[in-house]
Structure formats: C-alpha cells, structure tokens
Amino acid sequence: MENWNQETIENFRKDLLAWYDQEGRAHLPWRENTDPYRVLVSELMLQQTRVDTVITYFNRFMTALPTVQDLANAPEEQVLKLWEGLGYYSRARNLHQAAKVVVFDLKGAWPESYDDLLSLPGVGPYTAAAVASIAFNQAVPAIDGNFFRVFSRLLKIDDDIAKPKTRRVFYDAVAPIVDPKRPGDFNQAIMDLGTSYMKTNDPDTLHSPVVKYNAAFRDGVEDQYPVKSKKKKPILQRFQALVLYNEKGDLLYEQRPDSGLLAGFWTLPLRPIDSIEDLQGEQLTIKAVTHVFSHRKWEVWPVKVEQVEKLTHNQRFLSPAEQEAMALPKLQHKLLKNLKEQHDVSK
DNA sequence: AATTCGTGGAC
DNA sequence: TGTCCAAGAAT
Numbered sequence: 001m002e003n004w005n006q007e008t009i010e011n012f013r014k015d016l017l018a019w020y021d022q023e024g025r026a027h028l029p030w031r032e033n034t035d036p037y038r039v040l041v042s043e044l045m046l047q048q049t050r051v052d053t054v055i056t057y058f059n060r061f062m063t064a065l066p067t068v069q070d071l072a073n074a075p076e077e078q079v080l081k082l083w084e085g086l087g088y089y090s091r092a093r094n095l096h097q098a099a100k101v102v103v104f105d106l107k108g109a110w111p112e113s114y115d116d117l118l119s120l121p122g123v124g125p126y127t128a129a130a131v132a133s134i135a136f137n138q139a140v141p142a143i144d145g146n147f148f149r150v151f152s153r154l155l156k157i158d159d160d161i162a163k164p165k166t167r168r169v170f171y172d173a174v175a176p177i178v179d180p181k182r183p184g185d186f187n188q189a190i191m192d193l194g195t196s197y198m199k200t201n202d203p204d205t206l207h208s209p210v211v212k213y214n215a216a217f218r219d220g221v222e223d224q225y226p227v228k229s230k231k232k233k234p235i236l237q238r239f240q241a242l243v244l245y246n247e248k249g250d251l252l253y254e255q256r257p258d259s260g261l262l263a264g265f266w267t268l269p270l271r272p273i274d275s276i277e278d279l280q281g282e283q284l285t286i287k288a289v290t291h292v293f294s295h296r297k298w299e300v301w302p303v304k305v306e307q308v309e310k311l312t313h314n315q316r317f318l319s320p321a322e323q324e325a326m327a328l329p330k331l332q333h334k335l336l337k338n339l340k341e342q343h344d345v346s347k
Numbered sequence: 348a349a350t351t352c353g354t355g356g357a358c
Numbered sequence: 359t360g361t362c363c364a365a366g367a368a369t
Contacts, residue, residue: 042365043365043366044366045365046364046365046366047364047365047366047367048352048353048354048363048364048365048366048367049353049354049355049364049365050354050355050356050363050364050365051364051365052355052356053354053355053356053364054365085353085354085355086353086354087352087353087354087355088352088353088354088366088367089352089353090352090367090368091352091366091367094367094368121367121368122366122367122368123367124366124367124368125366125367126365126366126367127365127366127367130365142365144364144365144366145363145364145365145366146364146365147365163348164348164349165348187365188365191365194365195364195365200362200363200364201357201358201362201363230361230362231362231363232350233360233361233362260351260352261351261352261353262352262353263352291353291354292353292354293351293352293353293354294351294352294353294354295350295351295352296351296352329353329354330353330354330355331353
C-alpha cells in the first residue's frame, strides 16, 4: 500500500477539485443545492442503484414531496408509489421513518454530525458520511463502491472490498486525504472519477486527472484492483400464481408478509411448487414468468382457479383502478402483462 | 461475518 | 442466457 506525504495529499486535492470544478457532474439534480433533505433522498435512492435510473425518480419525488415535512406527513402508500420500480423497498420505508424522526422527534433540527446521522433509519456508514460532508461540511470519507475502486487503485490496497472489515482499512488510509475545506466536493469528485476515467470496466486511466497519483497504473497492475470476492448466484424457486376473477371482474390479490422479499406488497397469491407437474388448475401459459432478484430467481406459472377457500385476512379482490393506484413490484407487473397477452390471444 | 434485500443495463 | 454489477443497510 502507498503512503502519501502531506505535500502529495495537498497536490492531489488541488488536482482532483480543479478537475471536478471543470468536468464534474454539476448538472445532477441533487447537486442543485446542499439541502440535507435533498441529499438524503438522493443518497437513499442511489444505494446500489445507477445514477441514470435515479434521476427520474428523484425529480418526481421532490416535486411530490418537496420538504422533509411533506415526507414526514405523507402516507406510506404515496411514498411506496413514488418508489415503485426502484427496488430495495426497505429504503423507502426507512427514508420515510427518517423524515418522521427529523420532523417529529427532532422538531426539524437535522442531525449534522456523522455519528448523529448514523442513528437515522436507512443511514449507514456511507450515507452518514455523504450527508455529513455534502450538507454539513464535515470532513469524513464517504466510502462507497466508487471510493473503494478509486483508492484501491491509487494506493494499491489489496484488501477484499467485499469484506466488512475492509472499510476500516480504507477509512484509515483516506481520512487524512479528504479535503477539510471542501469535503463534500471531494467525496463527490471521487464518485465522478469512479464513474468516468476510473470506472469498473474499460477505464481510461491514462487520461485521468489524477493519473500521476495512481500506483496500480504506474506498476502496470491496474486490472488487479479492486480486489473483490464474487457473490453467489441466485437460487431458483418455482411458484404457481393463482388467477381468480370475481363477478365484477376484479382480480384476487394477496399481501405478502411484513418481512422478507417484497415485504408488504400485494401480488397474485403465490404457492411454491417443486415442479410443473404440481400445478393445480388450468395452466395459462406455456412459458413461465421469470424474475431475478439479487439472490433468488423466481419461475412463476399463472394458473386459473375456480375458487379459493374463504378469503383470508391478507386476500382481496382489487379493481383495475385500485391496482393502478397502489405500488406493485415488478414481478406483479410482469404477471399482469402476461394475463393481458393471454386474454388478447384468446380473443 | 455472511445473508438478505430489487431492478435494469452492459457485455 | 448467464453473469456481474450500481452512490449499501439491516440483521
């Protein structure tokens, strides 16, 4: 691992921020100002999610709920509807809870330190540092995937970035490098660098504004960084999805448990099966509806049924208007599309 | 510490 | 089609 002296650190800050001021992504909507609410919303949305995907969601969210008071007073259904399709829905519920803490518990007084921000729901080490540095000018490194990638190459840090304890190694190495005068810009400059010249695949390190500080590039081993162990591939699970309309043409839905995958969302009733042989009812499609989550791959077979037992407390018939008004997970949208196509074919 | 939590894009 | 990934947090 490289160890920079004070002069190198100061030169690095200067070169990095000069580039950021010229070529940074100043146009990103959440960089319009440093209102902590805007920063928090953007950071929660950006967790494990691409910038291009977030932009539309962010603008729509801020138009609907422009202040932390608006969010704190909003019904959860509205928050989830605004989040629909973005995934990792606990982020939306945590953001909602965080807004309630700020508005109702803290009377609108934002926590400004890293440690205090860390206590908000949905705010972990990265997000706390991002908000503290961007909105409150605290000099802490916001260690995300970009940060790991950029500094693993610059400093030749060999620790596996998939391991939790590696965060401390990077923190210790880079905390002295963060610019105390412009910590928020420093962190955001690292992100911009990590998605441009120092991106994951096919980087253009030679033309990077900080190429002369890049030890891995200097030694011709850039492709070895960052060190990252691989994750396991999704496990296949099969289900049959019960399709039942009532006399009004409303469709039977079932609410999922309040914890686990797609917690609390409404979908067609899903029943696990071992194989297609186990389908009970009229098979509606030749091909299954498949959906891949981060750790599960679902194969879902829609099956028309004549009735169900007496409706359980978590089952309801929903009209098209009701379905449209509520937040539905991507899987359910795929199932609806599939049903519509079957209907159109049979006509 | 290792798993669990969505989705869409790139290759 | 499969694989990996992209501004992580909670458990």
